[in-house]
Amino acid sequence: MRVRVSLTVNGEQREVLVAAHKTLLEVLREDLGLTGTKHGCELGECGTCTVLVDGVPILSCLALPVELEGRAITTVEGMARGGQLHPLQQAFAELGAAQCGYCTPGILLTAQALLERGAPPTRQEIREALAGNLCRCTGYTKILDAVELAALRMAAAGGRGAAP
Amino acid sequence: MSVEKQRFSVIGQPLPKIDAWAKVTGETRYADDLVLPRMAYGKLLRSPHPHALIRRIDVTRARALPGVYAVITGADLPRVKFGILPVSQDEEALCTEKVRMVGDAVAAVAAVDEETAERACRLIEVDYEPLPALMSIEESLAHPEVRIHEYGDGPNVHKNVSLQFGDLEAAFARADLVREDVFYYEGNTHLPLEQHAAVAQWGPDGKLTLWSSTQTPHYVHRLLAVILGVPAAHIRVIAAPVGGGFGGKLDPFAHEIAACRLSQLTGRPVKIALTREEVFYVHRGRHPVLMWIKTGFTRQGDITGCHLRTWLDGGAYGSYGVASTFYTGVVNPVTYKMPVYKFEAARIFTNKPPCGPKRGHGTPQPRFALEVQIDKAAEQLGLDPVEMRRRIVAEPFTRTANHLTITTIGLGECIDKVVAASGWRQKWAGWPGGRRRSSGPRRRGVGFACSAYLTGAGTAIYWNSMPHSGVVLRADRSGAVTIQCGATDIGQGSDSILAYLPAEVLGLSPRDIHVHPADTSLTPVDLGSYSSRVTLMCGMAAIQAAERLKAVVARAVAAKLECPPEALAFRDGRVGRPDDWERALTFAQAVELAEARHGVLAFPGSYAPPRRAGKYKGGGVGPSPCYSYTACVVELSVDEETGEITVHDVWIAHDVGRALNPLLVEGQVEGSVYMGLGEALMEAQVFRKGLHKTPSMLEYKSPTALETPEIHTILVETDDPEGPFGAKEAGQGPLLPVLPAIANAVYDAVGVRVDEVPITPEKILKGLEARRQGKPARVGPERIPVFRFRDPIVVESAFGLPAENVAVRPFADGPDGGARP
Numbered sequence: 001m002r003v004r005v006s007l008t009v010n011g012e013q014r015e016v017l018v019a020a021h022k023t024l025l026e027v028l029r030e031d032l033g034l035t036g037t038k039h040g041c042e043l044g045e046c047g048t049c050t051v052l053v054d055g056v057p058i059l060s061c062l063a064l065p066v067e068l069e070g071r072a073i074t075t076v077e078g079m080a081r082g083g084q085l086h087p088l089q090q091a092f093a094e095l096g097a098a099q100c101g102y103c104t105p106g107i108l109l110t111a112q113a114l115l116e117r118g119a120p121p122t123r124q125e126i127r128e129a130l131a132g133n134l135c136r137c138t139g140y141t142k143i144l145d146a147v148e149l150a151a152l153r154m155a156a157a158g159g160r161g162a163a164p
Numbered sequence: 165m166s167v168e169k170q171r172f173s174v175i176g177q178p179l180p181k182i183d184a185w186a187k188v189t190g191e192t193r194y195a196d197d198l199v200l201p202r203m204a205y206g207k208l209l210r211s212p213h214p215h216a217l218i219r220r221i222d223v224t225r226a227r228a229l230p231g232v233y234a235v236i237t238g239a240d241l242p243r244v245k246f247g248i249l250p251v252s253q254d255e256e257a258l259c260t261e262k263v264r265m266v267g268d269a270v271a272a273v274a275a276v277d278e279e280t281a282e283r284a285c286r287l288i289e290v291d292y293e294p295l296p297a298l299m300s301i302e303e304s305l306a307h308p309e310v311r312i313h314e315y316g317d318g319p320n321v322h323k324n325v326s327l328q329f330g331d332l333e334a335a336f337a338r339a340d341l342v343r344e345d346v347f348y349y350e351g352n353t354h355l356p357l358e359q360h361a362a363v364a365q366w367g368p369d370g371k372l373t374l375w376s377s378t379q380t381p382h383y384v385h386r387l388l389a390v391i392l393g394v395p396a397a398h399i400r401v402i403a404a405p406v407g408g409g410f411g412g413k414l415d416p417f418a419h420e421i422a423a424c425r426l427s428q429l430t431g432r433p434v435k436i437a438l439t440r441e442e443v444f445y446v447h448r449g450r451h452p453v454l455m456w457i458k459t460g461f462t463r464q465g466d467i468t469g470c471h472l473r474t475w476l477d478g479g480a481y482g483s484y485g486v487a488s489t490f491y492t493g494v495v496n497p498v499t500y501k502m503p504v505y506k507f508e509a510a511r512i513f514t515n516k517p518p519c520g521p522k523r524g525h526g527t528p529q530p531r532f533a534l535e536v537q538i539d540k541a542a543e544q545l546g547l548d549p550v551e552m553r554r555r556i557v558a559e560p561f562t563r564t565a566n567h568l569t570i571t572t573i574g575l576g577e578c579i580d581k582v583v584a585a586s587g588w589r590q591k592w593a594g595w596p597g598g599r600r601r602s603s604g605p606r607r608r609g610v611g612f613a614c615s616a617y618l619t620g621a622g623t624a625i626y627w628n629s630m631p632h633s634g635v636v637l638r639a640d641r642s643g644a645v646t647i648q649c650g651a652t653d654i655g656q657g658s659d660s661i662l663a664y665l666p667a668e669v670l671g672l673s674p675r676d677i678h679v680h681p682a683d684t685s686l687t688p689v690d691l692g693s694y695s696s697r698v699t700l701m702c703g704m705a706a707i708q709a710a711e712r713l714k715a716v717v718a719r720a721v722a723a724k725l726e727c728p729p730e731a732l733a734f735r736d737g738r739v740g741r742p743d744d745w746e747r748a749l750t751f752a753q754a755v756e757l758a759e760a761r762h763g764v765l766a767f768p769g770s771y772a773p774p775r776r777a778g779k780y781k782g783g784g785v786g787p788s789p790c791y792s793y794t795a796c797v798v799e800l801s802v803d804e805e806t807g808e809i810t811v812h813d814v815w816i817a818h819d820v821g822r823a824l825n826p827l828l829v830e831g832q833v834e835g836s837v838y839m840g841l842g843e844a845l846m847e848a849q850v851f852r853k854g855l856h857k858t859p860s861m862l863e864y865k866s867p868t869a870l871e872t873p874e875i876h877t878i879l880v881e882t883d884d885p886e887g888p889f890g891a892k893e894a895g896q897g898p899l900l901p902v903l904p905a906i907a908n909a910v911y912d913a914v915g916v917r918v919d920e921v922p923i924t925p926e927k928i929l930k931g932l933e934a935r936r937q938g939k940p941a942r943v944g945p946e947r948i949p950v951f952r953f954r955d956p957i958v959v960e961s962a963f964g965l966p967a968e969n970v971a972v973r974p975f976a977d978g979p980d981g982g983a984r985p
Contacts, residue, residue, distance in 0.1 A: 035197035036190020038407070040357045041440040045861040048357055076190035085188065093184035096827040099835065100655025101187030102357040102407030108188065127869040134861065136355055136408050137655050139838030140869040142831055 005065045009034065010078030016065070024068065025049045025060035028075060036076040036105050040134070047133030050106035051075050057110045076105035079112065087150040087157075088112055097146035099137035107133045111147045120151035173735065174668040175889050178827035181660040182674060183405070183653065195377040195404040196361035196437045203363070204233050206426050206436035207281035208419060209271040209288050210445070211263035214297035214515035214854025215312070218261055218290065221271060225287040231280035233430040235288065237271045241425055242393040248383060248415045248520075250626055252322070252482025254313055257391065257421035263292070264312055264480035265515050266854045267445030272422035274434050297515040297854050301454065301477050304512045305949055312480060312513040317954070322478050322511040323489045326953045327782055329497075329565040330504035330961030335469025339460025341544055345537045346456050348920035348945040349529040349903075351477065352847035353449035354522050355866055358407020360446065361437035364423035368431070373400045376420050379409045379652055380692030383625060385684045387416045392424055403682035406693075409654035410839070411521035414694050415448055415483055444859040448520030449849060451488055451511075452477040453529040456948050461541045465552035469504035472496060472530060475949055476511040479518035485511045487621075487785055488519065491526025494786030496534060497564040498616040499575070499793070500556040503963040505565040508953040516851050521694060523839055524899045527617060532921060535613035535904030539911070543595045549612050549908070550588060554579050557614075561970065563962040567778035568786050571970060572882035572892075574819025575614060575793035581878045586797035586815035588612065592912065605804045608812075609913025613904035614795045617897030618788030619821075619887065620697030622773045631770035631975055633701035634688030637666060637709035638766040639717075641759055643737075643752025645670065645677050647709070650690030651702040652682040656895050657828040658698045664824060665703050665888055669710035670717075671734030672751060688768065696893030699824065700789060701771045703888030708977060709769030716765065720758035721749060770975035774886070776968050780959045789886035789973075792893045793819040796837075796901035802913040804932060807925030809845060809910065811871075814902065817878035821892030826879055832894040833877045840902030842867045846922050885971040919944025 003020045006013065009032060016031045025042070028034045028051070037060055040048030044062040051060045052074035079086040088108050091097070098104040107130060114121055114129040121129065126147045127140075135143060186192045223235040238260035247253045259268050271288050275281035298304040298312060298320065308319030317324035336342050362376040372394065378384050381403040389396035406413060419436040427434040438446065454475045460468035474492040478485045493507030524531075542549040558564070560573040583589065591610045624632060635649040645666055653659040663677040680686060690702055718729035721739045725732075725747060733742045740748020749757070759765055776787045800811040814837050823829040846865040850857050858864040883890035903921055911917050916931030919942060927943045935941035 029197075030199075033199075034190075035193065038194070038358070039196075040359070041861045043440070043860060043862070046357065076188075080189060085185075089188040092188045093180045096178075096181065096184070096831045098181075098184055098187040099657075099831055100356070100358070100406060100408040101183070101192050102194065102655075104187055105190045130869040132868075134357065134866060134868065136357055136410065136839070136866070137835050138831060139834035139836075139875055140872045141834040141838075141875050142827075144869070 003066055006069050007065055007073060008071065009073045010075060018065065020066055022065065023061050024063040024065050027065045028060060034075050034077055038102050038105060047110065048103050048106045050109050050133060052109050052113055055113055055116060057113045074109065076108055079108060086112065087153045088147065091146040091150040095142050095146040095149060097138060097142040103133060103135045107135065107143060115151050115154060120155050123148065172668060173671065174664050174674060175824050177825065179674060179825055181657050181828065182663050182679060183659055192405050194358055194407050195363060195375055198363045198375055198404065200363065200365060200433040203433040203435055204274040204276065204430055205278045205281050206272055206274045206423055206434050207278065207285050208269040208422060208436070209285040211266060211268040211270055213263055213292050213294050214266050215295040216263050216292040217295060218259060218263065218270060219293055220291040222289040223271060226273060226284040229280065229284045229287060231276040232284045233274045233432065234426050235271060235273050235284065236422065236425055236429065242391065244390060246387055246391050246416065247482045248484055248625060249482060249486055251486055254315065254482050257418040265517055267517060269418040272426060274426040274430050299514055299516065299851065299854065301475050301512045301514065301949055304514050305951060312515060316513070320513045322482060322513050323486050324510045324954045325489055325782060326508045326956035327566065328506040328956040328958045330469065332469050332471055332504055332506050335504035336460045339468040340463040341461045341541060342458065343537055343541050344456065344458045345533065345540065345919065346945045346948060347533040347536065349453045349532055350921055351450050351452035351519060351849040352843050353444060353447055353849045354410035354412030355864065356408025356410060356412055359438045359440055359443045360413060360417060360419060361435065362420040362423045363433055363435045364427040365433040366424060366428040371398045372424055373402065374420060374424060375402045375404050377406050377413055378403050379406060379413045379654055379694060381652060381682050381684055382650055382689050382691055384416050384420065388424065391416070391421055400685040403652040406652060406654040409693060410523045411525065411694065412448055414521055414692065417446060440861060441859045444856050445517050447517035447849065448483050450522040451519040451526065453492060454945060454948065455530060455533045457533045457537055459537055459541070461545060463545060465542065465545060465547045466556055467500055467502050470496070470502055472507040474509045474530065475951065476509065477514055477519065478511040479514055479516045481518035483518045483520035485520065488521065488526040490782060490785035492530050494566060495527045495616065495618060496530050497566055498568060498570060498791050499558060499614055500553065501558055502565055504961055506956065510951060510953065515854055523836065524617065524896050525695065528900050528903060531615050531900040532903045532907065535901065536907050536919060539908045546595070550579060550583055553614055559964065561967040563965040563967060565961040565963040566786065567783060567962040569776050569967040571790045571886055571967060572821065572884045573793055574880040574882040575795060577880045578793055578795035578817035578819055579614065581880065582795045582797050582815050582817040585876060585878060586799070588797055591799065606801045607804060607913040608799065608801045609909040611798045611905040611907065611909025611912055613901035613908060615897060615900035616791045616793050617893060617900060618695060619700050619790045619792060619893040620773060620788055621695040622776060622787030622789065623784040624691055631689065631772050633690040633705045633771045635702065635705045635709050635769040636688055636766055637713055637769065639713055639755045640765065641752060641756045643676065643750065643755060645672065646680065647677060647706060648680045648687040649702050649706065650682055650684065650687040651698050652693045654693045656832060658693065658702060660828065661699050661703055661824060662706055665706045666710035669707060670714055670751065672737055696896045699891055700887050700893065703891065704771040705769035707769070707888055709767045711977070712767040713765060716762050717754050717758040720761045721754045724757055772974040774969045774973045780957055782957070790821065790884045790892050792897040794898050794901050796905045798905040798909045800906065800909050800913065802910055802928060804914060807928035809923065811841060811873040811906065813874050813876065815876045816898055817880055818894060818898050819880040819882055819892065820894045821884040821887045822881050822890035823879045824889060824891050829879055829894045830877045833898040834875045836896065836898035837875045837902050838867060838872050840899040841872065844903040844906040844921050844923055848922055915941055917942040
């Protein structure tokens with residue numbers, strides 16, 4: 001059964017006609033062309049497909065679009081504003097926190113949700129927040145470093161750092 | 165020995181990777197992100213049996229399903245068997261007569277969408293006649309009447325190797341202590357976050373394009389021609405950016421081949437993307453290896469000789485297995501002075517997914533055995549485990565017993581630095597292990613180990629005299645430089661290396677270099693991202709091409725500025741005389757002059773390793789232009805009540821020759837440490853009745869950010885004469901010492917020797933229980949298989965002889981700037 005769904009993705013209103021059982025991950029990638037969201041297991045185990053719904057990280061492979069009407073969905077494509085990278089994106093690029101880059105979108109969004117909670121997190125808090133996102137390349141070290149750097153820059157800039 | 169960095173502008177800088185921006189914005193398009201008009205989706209039907217004859221396949225009902233474009237079986241493909249190694253041509257994309265493992269593909273469907281393709285697969289009827297399944301080395305050897313393959317070195321024996329260098333009996337007779345130990349290393353898998361995917365488009369002109377998540381587009385290209393019966397000249401293979409490889413995307417795979425044939429039959433592009441469960445079965449990961457190692461030591465800790473036997477559980481197919489088999493033996497003598505060496509190895513077929521190369525390819529297993537055994541010997545001899553290793557480090561610019569040429573060795577410096585940084589001298593309280601060093605049930609311990617690894621295989625997968633890596637470098641009047649190279653970036657940063665090195669030579673910024681990788685139609689051949697070969701080999705080719713461009717540009721500018729070309733400097737995007745820099749031209753102006761004199765500015769660069777294969781059968785596996793070295797200290801604690809291990813810190817010093825970009829080298833070291841830690845503590849690819857016990861990312865345990873400790877990386881530079889600007893590998897070697905260092909630290913903490921990985925809480929508790937009962941606190945394999953190795957090929961040991969042909973290699977430029985014959 002196909003249903004019409006109205007989604008708010010990265011601040012834009014999008015209408016799609018999709019099978020009701022299609023996951024948000026599939027709809028983002030296949031119907032909306034937002035391939036920045038990746039799939040690692042499609043069973044909710046690896047964190048690769050993480051997106052934000054009203055600022056909270058969720059696994060898009062376990063979410064149904066029909067349940068998300070009227071909610072604000074953010075994917076990695078929505079992190080930069082007006083050509084200006086999010087401080088997390090900037091820090092990940094500068095510090096080599098993305099190797100193969102496949103887990104990167106999910107980790108960036110999970111970290112964004114963490115940093116938007118307020119005070120710069122401790123390294124242990126970052127570890128805990130990212131514990132549901134697997135990375136096989138980096139040993140997490142440069143990822144932790146990059147989140148710390150972005151948090152410092154955002155704190156210094158009073159919020160979102162360099163981005164407007 | 166430290167190398168000064170001031171004379172470089174790009175080399176040694178912690179620059180972002182050139183593809184970092186695309187990766188942090190989600191722009192990078194991996195294979196499964198490709199969508200083409202009219203594209204169909206494919207699925208493979210896989211065997212549920214570990215070993216069975218195929219009596220009949222009926223695809224009638226699947227073909228009749230609406231939305232299905234094509235259904236194929238092995239009968240729709242040329243009847244050729246293939247394999248990545250010429251000596252192991254034993255695979256079929258779609259099995260025709262029998263299946264040898266759960267997950268063997270038998271049919272493939274292309275349909276309007278994935279769901280329809282899956283439904284069609286369920287409508288295919290396959291009549292199997294199950295055969296006895298052999299699930300372990302012991303079973304395969306015990307049942308020669310059941311044959312998984314008809315070829316090999318004996319019933320179910322894929323490969324049987326025996327090589328001896330020097331007089332072993334005399335070596336053991338000279339020893340004050342001779343130890344024999346048995347170790348086991350469980351198999352594990354790569355687990356890249358990206359599942360394999362391929363898109364094939366077979367055009368009406370008869371030409372085929374395949375986009376794939378592959379580490380080896382060149383080998384896929386070569387083999388597709390054979391498998392599909394199409395001239396290689398009509399096939400184009402493009403490696404999409406790879407979302408993690410670690411060796412798991414090095415073979416030609418059924419889904420790639422099926423996508424091609426389905427595209428030909430349907431006249432549509434066809435995509436096949438594997439599920440996570442399929443990736444666990446496709447595998448080709450770390451071999452489970454049982455090892456017996458006998459080593460003679462003098463009272464001072466010198467090794468007099470070593471005899472290693474390995475049994476590899478190969479799984480159902482050859483894959484890279486013959487190379488893996490040799491690699492369990494050949495690299496061992498590179499680390500320490502080992503004057504006499506014998507190794508015997510056998511790879512056994514079993515009805516499980518085939519093993520192949522995973523980060524460290526065949527070498528982490530014997531490294532674990534040797535480094536734990538050295539620790540045990542040090543304790544018996546009353547020696548400090550660091551000092552013992554420090555004094556037996558191999559000599560630079562010599563040959564090993566098995567005729568490998570070693571160039572630079574930074575291991576001594578690695579040991580000194582890692583010992584100092586970790587506070588080893590304060591933390592290690594001497595033998596014996598297991599004494600109470602901390603109160604409560606949590607015992608802290610430290611462990612130490614070293615290793616060495618090759619920087620690129622000295623020989624190709626198929627024997628040839630052509631370059632292993634090639635580039636074409638082009639410059640035009642825009643001032644931009646474009647480099648094309650078949651190298652495949654799997655996250656390690658090879659695209660960035662291809663920008664950094666020409667930028668350094670030409671005095672440009674990496675931003676001025678456009679990199680076009682891994683497209684067999686556009687790029688010169690590079691053999692692929694394996695064996696830690698890419699930075700060295702494509703790097704050397706890139707430098708050669710850049711030097712050739714530089715020479716032509718310099719001649720043109722010299723004529724204009726009326727000075728000899730040698731007087732010119734290339735820096736900061738300009739070309740001119742350092743003593744008259746105001747008149748220096750921009751690089752674009754300089755190129756314009758050169759283009760006017762020379763025509764189109766396009767220069768090749770070629771690299772092949774020095775020819776140093778040992779002059780004995782099997783001597784082609786092991787030689788490498790140079791070897792990296794690593795020393796590692798691990799600090800952990802073990803809970804004596806639960807057996808739980810918490811790794812607190814890892815200090816690791818790695819001799820990388822030169823860090824072309826220290827940020828990327830650290831990333832490789834940290835990733836290696838992490839992966840070694842997973843293998844040491846939890847990762848296991850195990851099967852029950854042919855079925856994977858944990859084919860999901862939840863059940864197959866791997867370390868998260870919480871289990872991964874702080875990793876302290878120290879880079880040591882030795883400026884190797886074989887490497888680009890002196891660089892050696894960094895992506896694999898640093899994994900090797902992590903496992904034995906953890907095992908040695910566990911012993912230091914609780915006095916239990918766990919001689920097999922993964923080292924799980926259950927094993928620790930078993931060891932503690934054994935000790936309580938007054939038995940030896942050791943957990944590990946007790947027996948070795950009854951097996952007859954072939955009579956050894958006996959060769960004189962080359963130990964201590966001077967290195968061969970240092971920095972003499974094919975295709976190198978001579979003094980006149982022309983290529984040598």
